[in-house]
Each structure stands twice: as C-alpha cells, then as structure tokens.
Amino acid sequence: MIRAAAATDKSHDTEVVVIGAGIGGLCAGALLAKYGKKVTVVEAHDVPGGAAHSWHRDGFTFESGPSLYSGMSRWPTTNPCGQVLHALDEPLECVYYNTWMCHLPEGSFLTEVGNDQFIDVLEKYVDDVDGINAADEWRRLKELMKPLAGASAALPPSAVRTDPFAAVTLARFVPGLLKAAPVLPEIMAPYSKFLDKNEIKHPFIRNWMEVLCFLLSGAPATGTLAAEIGYMFDDWYRPNSTLEFPVGGSEAIVGALVRGLEKNGGRLMLKSRVEEILVTNGRASGIKLRGGAVINASAAVISNATVWDTLPMLPEAAKAGEHCGEDEAKRSATREWVKKCEDTEMCESFMHLHLGIDASGLPDDLEIHHIYVEDWSAGVTAPQNMVLVSIASVLDPSLAPEGKHVIHAYTPGNEPLDIWDGLDRNSDEYKRLKEERSQVLWRAVEKAIPDVRKRVEMSFVGTPLTQKRFQRRHRGTYGGTGWITPETDTVPITTASTPIDGLLCVGDSNFPGPGVPSVAAHGWSAAHELTSFWEQCKMLDKVAP
Structure with a gap:
C-alpha cells in the first residue's frame, strides 16, 4: 500500500505543482522530475491513483478502476503509459494471458487475442445474416484495419510538442508519417465512418466493434476515433499478442509512477486538498490548501482534477480574463476556454x-x-x-x-x-x-x-x-466525451495548456478517450509543454520504439 506522511509544514516553494495523483497527474509529475524539474504532487485522498486507486480489507485488495491492460511491461511498446514507465526505469512485473469470457445474447464463449481463434467463435455461434458470413466479414475487417493500425502507431505521444521545435522532435517519425499519410484523415475521424465506408454490415461484427469502442473511449463508434481502434488492433490482434495483468493490480502501476516521481526528487503529499489556484501578475503561481498552507510554483500549476472541478479553484477575476490586463484577445480567449470547459460533455x-x-x-x-x-x-x-x-x-x-x-x-x-x-x-x-x-x-x-x-x-x-x-x-463522472464535432467529424486539437499562463490541465476531461493510455499520453503532453526540445529528444532516444 502506498502512503505518504503528511508534511508538518506543507507550505513550500517548488517549480511545478500537480493537483491530483491520478495516472495523468503522476505521469506528468514523474516525467518532469525525470527532466530535472522540482515537482510537488498533491492529492486530497489518503492514497494516490485517482480512478485507479485501490483499498484493502481483511486481506482483500479492491480496485476502483481499470482491470484490462496491454503493452505495459514489454519493450518496445506503443502504450503511452508503458513508455512512461520505461522512461522512468520502472519495470512492471506482469502476468501474461490472452483469453476472456463473453456472455452475449448469442451465448457464452471464450475468445482470445493474438490469433484467429475469434474466427472459430464466429463460425460456431454467429449465424449468417442477409447472406453475410460473420467470419468472412471479420477476416476482411482485419485486413482493412492494417493501414490504420500502422498509422496509429506512427507518432508516439512522447514526440509531440506545440511549439516550433516540434519540427525537431517529429523529424525522426517523418518516414512513418509519410507512409501513413493516405489514411491519416481516416484515423482522425469517427470509427463508424470507416465501418460504413467499407460496408461492414454484419450485425454481430458491428455490435462487437461497438463494444470495443465503448471499452476504449466511453463512446460508441460514432464518437470514437478510428485511431483508438487502430491502436487496439495493432496491440491485440498481432500474432501472439497477449494481455497483461500487473502483479499487485493497478496499485503496482501507481506505485511505479510514485517511485519514478520520488527517486527523481519529486514530492507526493497526500490528504492535501486544494482550495484555490493562485493567480499572480497574470499567471498561475501556486495553490492554497485547506488549512491555509501555500505552495508557490515558479514554472506551472498542472491540474489533474477534472475541468469541472478545476474551474471552481480559480479566482473569479482570472476566469473573467481580468488577469490579462489590457490584452483583449487573451481576455477573450480565457473566457472562451472557461465556456468550453463548462460545456464539455460529461x-x-x-x-x-x-x-x-x-x-x-x-x-x-x-x-x-x-x-x-x-x-x-x-x-x-x-x-x-x-x-x-x-x-x-x-x-x-x-x-x-x-x-x-x-x-x-x-x-x-x-x-x-x-x-x-x-x-x-x-x-x-x-x-x-x-x-x-x-x-x-x-x-x-x-x-x-x-x-x-x-x-x-x-x-x-x-x-x-x-x-x-x-x-x-x-x-x-467518468470524464469527458463528445470529442468528435458533428460539423467536421474530427477531433479538435487538445493540449494541456490553457489561456491562463502557467496553468495546464491533464486527464480524461481534457483529452479524448478516458483510460490509462489516453491520460498517460496527456501526461507526456503536459511534461513537454514545460521541457526543452533537446531534453525531449534525448528522451525519445530512450522511449521511441
């Protein structure tokens, strides 16, 4: 069990303070500590992990969050959380397996990842519909998915930046991106469009893909990026693929991130509830905790709380854009960001x-x-x-x-x-x-x-x-949804930065797709908002598969 003693005097100065010790916040904080930043992570609960925390009763370990993992321990991996653990030199011991049980209207059956056993299931349990054989349609879908799977793996989140130096960090991935170019518009559109375009019609196959979309993104195929399904096909349906379960459960992942934070000089403070994000001279400058302690942050405040929980921590003047002084464009951008957060679909x-x-x-x-x-x-x-x-x-x-x-x-x-x-x-x-x-x-x-x-x-x-x-x-709420805009059928560019200088927001309410890979990817994004491109390039030499 991970616990940290409450500090006698919680007030102190740091470079980056992270609100919330969920997976996204811990990834951002641990990576920044690895990059040499002075980091403090504060958590209101008495254990870290956020939606992935666990608790213990009479020898039982109960998990509050995810239970299905892959790409966390073996190298190379395209799983952003697996890449974070590799960056932190925190190996994760896992048990490997490749089966799960399905109890569906058609019956109860065992299915596997990593081979074509699903074909046997389809032939045994699923009838032809309007002359369409489900097994044949699945074979065709797997072939159609190969370009999307390759494109989804072409650009790791660890390479992304939002400044002009992105040209440097992305350079090594240009060949893969060029190869993926023909399908890039498809992977950034709803997966339902891909299914419709390719006339995937068998009801069971459509239903099965709806299940996988919902498991990955919390949305149906109409609201799930094809890139997420491409990633899943690349990870689950390659020959001899396996699923993974961390020894110790989700707590083992959280523990590895906490170790990565602390061994690089970072600090975790539990039972530390934030009452206010301080905004000084136009920028987020720290936080005030319940009880009055103040943590000053010279570089940034990163909120891993949901956007709906982050907004009440901000001063009203900051939300109104008054911290921007006479810069009307920035005042307007701040008000628009606040409105966007309030309107984010839950x-x-x-x-x-x-x-x-x-x-x-x-x-x-x-x-x-x-x-x-x-x-x-x-x-x-x-x-x-x-x-x-x-x-x-x-x-x-x-x-x-x-x-x-x-x-x-x-x-x-x-x-x-x-x-x-x-x-x-x-x-x-x-x-x-x-x-x-x-x-x-x-x-x-x-x-x-x-x-x-x-x-x-x-x-x-x-x-x-x-x-x-x-x-x-x-x-x-589980997080945000509705990322794909009906007008364009694409996902808006989402970064961790906000119009309030020094304030970044990470997690499942501010980045498409709830789940461990998604929030870990957002942790990479936040870390690289605050890291020089040459430090990022050195890290890419280590983690880019």
Whole structure:
C-alpha cells in the first residue's frame, strides 16, 4: 500500500505543482522530475491513483478502476503509459494471458487475442445474416484495419510538442508519417465512418466493434476515433499478442509512477486538498490548501482534477480574463476556454460491485475477465446493458487471502448521472436505488460463478456518489466525451495548456478517450509543454520504439 506522511509544514516553494495523483497527474509529475524539474504532487485522498486507486480489507485488495491492460511491461511498446514507465526505469512485473469470457445474447464463449481463434467463435455461434458470413466479414475487417493500425502507431505521444521545435522532435517519425499519410484523415475521424465506408454490415461484427469502442473511449463508434481502434488492433490482434495483468493490480502501476516521481526528487503529499489556484501578475503561481498552507510554483500549476472541478479553484477575476490586463484577445480567449470547459460533455458514470468470496471448489481455469451484454438492440451505451467483471485474484493470488477470490464488476461509463444528483447518501431512497441498480452487476457475476451469492464474505456497492466522494470527480463522472464535432467529424486539437499562463490541465476531461493510455499520453503532453526540445529528444532516444 502506498502512503505518504503528511508534511508538518506543507507550505513550500517548488517549480511545478500537480493537483491530483491520478495516472495523468503522476505521469506528468514523474516525467518532469525525470527532466530535472522540482515537482510537488498533491492529492486530497489518503492514497494516490485517482480512478485507479485501490483499498484493502481483511486481506482483500479492491480496485476502483481499470482491470484490462496491454503493452505495459514489454519493450518496445506503443502504450503511452508503458513508455512512461520505461522512461522512468520502472519495470512492471506482469502476468501474461490472452483469453476472456463473453456472455452475449448469442451465448457464452471464450475468445482470445493474438490469433484467429475469434474466427472459430464466429463460425460456431454467429449465424449468417442477409447472406453475410460473420467470419468472412471479420477476416476482411482485419485486413482493412492494417493501414490504420500502422498509422496509429506512427507518432508516439512522447514526440509531440506545440511549439516550433516540434519540427525537431517529429523529424525522426517523418518516414512513418509519410507512409501513413493516405489514411491519416481516416484515423482522425469517427470509427463508424470507416465501418460504413467499407460496408461492414454484419450485425454481430458491428455490435462487437461497438463494444470495443465503448471499452476504449466511453463512446460508441460514432464518437470514437478510428485511431483508438487502430491502436487496439495493432496491440491485440498481432500474432501472439497477449494481455497483461500487473502483479499487485493497478496499485503496482501507481506505485511505479510514485517511485519514478520520488527517486527523481519529486514530492507526493497526500490528504492535501486544494482550495484555490493562485493567480499572480497574470499567471498561475501556486495553490492554497485547506488549512491555509501555500505552495508557490515558479514554472506551472498542472491540474489533474477534472475541468469541472478545476474551474471552481480559480479566482473569479482570472476566469473573467481580468488577469490579462489590457490584452483583449487573451481576455477573450480565457473566457472562451472557461465556456468550453463548462460545456464539455460529461461521460456517464459507473456502478461498482466489489466482492470478496470463498473460492472453494471453483475451477482452476476460471477466467479473469468476463464481458456481459443483455440486449444488442438497446445499444452498448444503454444504462444497465453492459457489465465488465474482473476476478483479478485468478491471475494474482496475492490480491485475496488463500482460498478466496476478489471480484470487481462494473458498468463501464453507462450509469446515468442525473438519477443520483442531490441524493443523500444516508437516505433510504439512496439505499433502495443502490440495491436496485446493482442487480445487473450480480447477474453478470452469476454468469461467471452461478452460486456467487452463497460465497460472499464481503461486499460493497459503489455509485456515482461514491466516485464523487472518494475521487472528487464532479457528479461522479467518468470524464469527458463528445470529442468528435458533428460539423467536421474530427477531433479538435487538445493540449494541456490553457489561456491562463502557467496553468495546464491533464486527464480524461481534457483529452479524448478516458483510460490509462489516453491520460498517460496527456501526461507526456503536459511534461513537454514545460521541457526543452533537446531534453525531449534525448528522451525519445530512450522511449521511441
């Protein structure tokens, strides 16, 4: 378990202060420390990790966030988080596997990554529709995806800058970018356009791709960049590809980032809630913590809080652009940025079911991951329609006492926010709703372990209000969505910088695609806003595959 003692006197001077020890904030902070910056990361919770934090009860390790990983430990990798760990010289011990269970309207079956076993599944479980054979369509789709997969891997986030020196850091990738040029417009458009253009019509294949889009981006194919699916195909459907589970769970990733921060001179302060972002002489100059401590930051303030939680920390005058003095263009840009943050579409939230169970008599080959869909016609984004189940102790027995299993079931970003707004967590109404909305989670777990209710020794149900409380996320949202603009079917350029000098924002509310790879990529972006191009070039020699 990662813990840091509260500082006796939290007030101090630093170069960069990071608000929030989520994956994005830790990546940015640890990389900047590696680049030689003096960095302090502050976190309101008593453990780091944000949406990826975990907690412990009676020998069980319960994880609040992601459970599906790849490209984190083996080198080379195109996973931005794997690249950060490599940059920090923090190897991650993982267990490798390539299977997961699917419980779909067509039936329950095992599928694999890294080979063509999915073809066998399609031939056994999925019927032809209007003369279209699902296996044949999948083979065709895999061939069509090869150029997109190559293009998605052509430019690592570690190479990106937003100043003229980008020409230097990007130079080594020009051959790959030129090769990818014909499909670059396609990877920066909705994946649904790619499916439509190539006449992918079999209902099951379309539904399966909707599942993968939603797992990666929290949005359907109409709101998912083709680049994200290209990355996934490159990572999952190459011959002999595997998935990875970190020994110790998500806490191991968080721990590696914290070590990377601290061994390079950075500082982590837990139980340190930010009340205000200080703006002095037109720029973000530090933060004030609850209790009055002040941390001055000479270079930058990076907020890993959501944009909706960041705005209330800013002085009203700064949000109105008054810090810009007579520079009307900058005043206007600041007001526009505030409006954009306020209007950013929120992804819905999660329901969580955490169980510690007796594993006596359960099969040794029980799968770690199970995907459950109740009704294709409702759509994967429909509330209560899709559930992910992770039985992490199957691969890492250290996460549960001997003879036990720990289970995390969750609805992945499809739990409505509005039905929970304003509820008192101690009220009977809240308890009834919690019980009602958790039943789909139980149904999903029962697909994997039919008698699970008899085995339960410990159980917790989490709601959007739980996320709001422990992760300090506005309304308990999963992050941002709606990145693709209907007018152009493209994603706007999103950087960590803001019109307020010295203030950067990272994380899933300010960068397309919630999830570990995306927020790690944004961590790279923030670090390179504050790093010289020659330091970045030296790092590229180390991390660019």
